[in-house]
Amino acid sequence: MHLFELTGRKARNLKELVKHLREVDDSVIFNHTHNFLIRHHYLTPQPPSAFTHWVKESLKEEWLGEQLEGINTIEFTSLKDLREKTLSTIESYIKKNRRYRIAPEGEEFFFLRSLEFVFPTPYLATNIYEFVEALRVISPNSLYFHFFTARLRLGRGTNDFSHWIETSLGEKELADRIAQLDPYMYTLEELREVLIAMLEAEIDRVLRRKR
Amino acid sequence: MPIRLEDYTSIVGTYVIEELRLLAEKLAGKTIQTINSTAVGGGVAEILHRLVPLLSELGVQIRWDVIRGGTAFFEATKSFHNSLQGEAGQLSEDIFKVFLETTEQNLRLIEFYGDIIFVHDPQPIALVKERYKGHAHWVWRCHIDLSNPQAQVWDFLRPFVEQYDAAVFSSANFAQPLKVKQYLIAPSIDPLSDKNKELTQEFIRDFLEKYQIDPKRPIITQISRFDHFKDPIGVIKAFRQVRPNFDCQLVLAGGEATDDPEGAQVLQEVQAEAGKDKDIHLLLLPPTADLEINALQRGSTIIIQKSLREGFGLTVTEALWKGKPVIASAVGGITLQIKHNLTGILVHSIEGTAYAIKNLLTNPEYARKLGENGREHVRQHYLLTRHLKDYLLLFLAIDRGTDGIVYL
Numbered sequence: 232m233h234l235f236e237l238t239g240r241k242a243r244n245l246k247e248l249v250k251h252l253r254e255v256d257d258s259v260i261f262n263h264t265h266n267f268l269i270r271h272h273y274l275t276p277q278p279p280s281a282f283t284h285w286v287k288e289s290l291k292e293e294w295l296g297e298q299l300e301g302i303n304t305i306e307f308t309s310l311k312d313l314r315e316k317t318l319s320t321i322e323s324y325i326k327k328n329r330r331y332r333i334a335p336e337g338e339e340f341f342f343l344r345s346l347e348f349v350f351p352t353p354y355l356a357t358n359i360y361e362f363v364e365a366l367r368v369i370s371p372n373s374l375y376f377h378f379f380t381a382r383l384r385l386g387r388g389t390n391d392f393s394h395w396i397e398t399s400l401g402e403k404e405l406a407d408r409i410a411q412l413d414p415y416m417y418t419l420e421e422l423r424e425v426l427i428a429m430l431e432a433e434i435d436r437v438l439r440r441k442r
Numbered sequence: 443m444p445i446r447l448e449d450y451t452s453i454v455g456t457y458v459i460e461e462l463r464l465l466a467e468k469l470a471g472k473t474i475q476t477i478n479s480t481a482v483g484g485g486v487a488e489i490l491h492r493l494v495p496l497l498s499e500l501g502v503q504i505r506w507d508v509i510r511g512g513t514a515f516f517e518a519t520k521s522f523h524n525s526l527q528g529e530a531g532q533l534s535e536d537i538f539k540v541f542l543e544t545t546e547q548n549l550r551l552i553e554f555y556g557d558i559i560f561v562h563d564p565q566p567i568a569l570v571k572e573r574y575k576g577h578a579h580w581v582w583r584c585h586i587d588l589s590n591p592q593a594q595v596w597d598f599l600r601p602f603v604e605q606y607d608a609a610v611f612s613s614a615n616f617a618q619p620l621k622v623k624q625y626l627i628a629p630s631i632d633p634l635s636d637k638n639k640e641l642t643q644e645f646i647r648d649f650l651e652k653y654q655i656d657p658k659r660p661i662i663t664q665i666s667r668f669d670h671f672k673d674p675i676g677v678i679k680a681f682r683q684v685r686p687n688f689d690c691q692l693v694l695a696g697g698e699a700t701d702d703p704e705g706a707q708v709l710q711e712v713q714a715e716a717g718k719d720k721d722i723h724l725l726l727l728p729p730t731a732d733l734e735i736n737a738l739q740r741g742s743t744i745i746i747q748k749s750l751r752e753g754f755g756l757t758v759t760e761a762l763w764k765g766k767p768v769i770a771s772a773v774g775g776i777t778l779q780i781k782h783n784l785t786g787i788l789v790h791s792i793e794g795t796a797y798a799i800k801n802l803l804t805n806p807e808y809a810r811k812l813g814e815n816g817r818e819h820v821r822q823h824y825l826l827t828r829h830l831k832d833y834l835l836l837f838l839a840i841d842r843g844t845d846g847i848v849y850l
Binding site: 232234235236237239241256257271288335337338339343344346348349350352368369370371372380384 | 457458460461464465468611614615617619620625626772774777781782784819822823831832835836838839845847848849850
């Protein structure tokens with residue numbers, strides 16, 4: 232669950248966006264590359280990161296917007312690298328075009344830091360059956376934390392579900408298949424459905440093998 | 443029957459209520475004192491009347507105090523309010539003197555207690571002088587747009603703001619650079635209030651018929667006080683561009699402007715612009731006509747909010763909540779609520795408004811989808827339960843004084 236803190240920083244053009252992108256802390260980078268997921272998790276198709284949205288909608292820099300959209304967040308395991316890739320994409324565009332469109336008044340990019348609150352919920356799984364049942368009822372906030380925050384913000388390298396399935400259940404193949412999903416292509420509810428389907432298929436496979 | 447938290451379950455889902463309970467448990471043993479300037483009337487009191495009982499139901503120890511002041515004090519704070527929202531003109535020294543004297547009286551009258559003291563808007567802002575006597579955390583909640591304040595008033599108030607531990611704003615572009623932490627908490631609407639609760643089709647139809655509005659033809663509506671910033675004339679001009687090719691009606695509904703000379707003048711201008719057009723309905727509704735406003739929004743085909751300037755724009759939130767396709771200007775807090783072509787349509791001109799109306803009347807499926815997305819957007823972000831959650835998170839953040847990830 233999130234509370235947003237204002238940083239007092241805002242950008243009106245690409246030059247200012249780059250300056251602040253270099254200086255803000257990782258909480259800000261994580262927020263603007265992931266906030267859309269939690270804010271619009273019920274919409275299809277999934278809107279892109281806030282940087283991309285602003286570049287396209289407020290600066291009308293369509294080409295750059297598409298380049299930013301092309302950054303495949305799932306390929307990054309650290310916010311430092313994601314920040315660098317975002318910066319280098321914008322900087323090379325600036326070098327080529329040498330122009331700074333100004334966002335209309337009121338549409339400046341406001342840099343926000345997200346405070347993320349983490350606490351235990353009543354849901355606990357000790358096996359794959361309990362896990363899939365919990366997955367049906369946990370809040371989108373739980374799903375978001377274990378899939379996105381854990382992997383990138385906490386730098387665990389993979390999502391919590393894959394980690395647990397591999398280390399506690401010993402199901403490496405299933406864990407890898409879940410880790411290979413590109414969760415950024417789904418809304419949170421779609422992601423929940425995809426995960427449930429994968430787990431149910433695995434349960435079916437195990438049951439068939441037992442018979 | 444007082445409204446209880448579980449009454450919101452069918453609207454927001456079980457997990458939202460569960461998470462509120464879990465968060466509230468983490469505040470066990472903490473006391474919150476909330477202070478504002480009035481117990482009745484105005485948006486702040488309205489929201490506190492809803493939030494305070496729900497926080498108590500969650501087990502949070504919260505008490506609500508109201509400052510006292512005479513007519514001169516409230517005239518002074520009204521001047522502050524206007525100046526902070528950008529009205530030009532110097533204020534006399536007497537105004538500041540009255541403000542400080544009343545603050546001193548309230549400092550003697552109010553019993554301060556609690557771990558977090560949560561102060562709303564400029565009227566009680568200077569009570570923060572008291573903070574040096576205790577160990578409480580002080581938070582200032584600003585409900586108004588400070589993006590372009592008049593310098594004299596802001597220079598006077600800023601030193602008070604900067605004595606707080608944190609300030610809270612409704613939108614990033616309403617804030618000012620400050621030396622203290624600033625949080626973002628959007629306002630909300632209550633889905634169970636008279637203005638927003640579900641109504642029967644019969645009630646809606648009776649309302650429309652009472653005002654001779656034809657329920658069988660498309661109804662395009664703007665609900666706003668008669669004020670130049672709401673651009674009612676622009677709405678009529680947009681309607682006139684649509685009407686030759688589309689059989690539809692326009693409703694402009696707003697409060698009766700008996701105590702507002704400027705409002706009365708704008709109303710006259712609007713009446714002159716509307717002329718004798720039978721398809722333009724001007725409705726003068728009292729501010730208490732919540733059920734009627736609700737019925738009008740629910741009976742409308744399209745809702746417009748063609749403001750030239752806007753605060754957060756809760757009338758937009760209300761319309762989105764009713765699943766209506768909304769066409770609104772890209773100003774103030776409206777841009778937070780409407781993502782163009784996803785949760786509504788953002789416009790910048792009379793022509794853009796007219797085109798958007800034609801587009802929605804021609805493509806009812808597109809209009810339906812916008813309305814559906816808009817309602818869901820409000821369900822996720824602008825209902826009272828989200829507001830409640832943000833306040834709980836704010837109190838926890840202030841109490842724990844942490845950044846980044848907060849483990850509870």
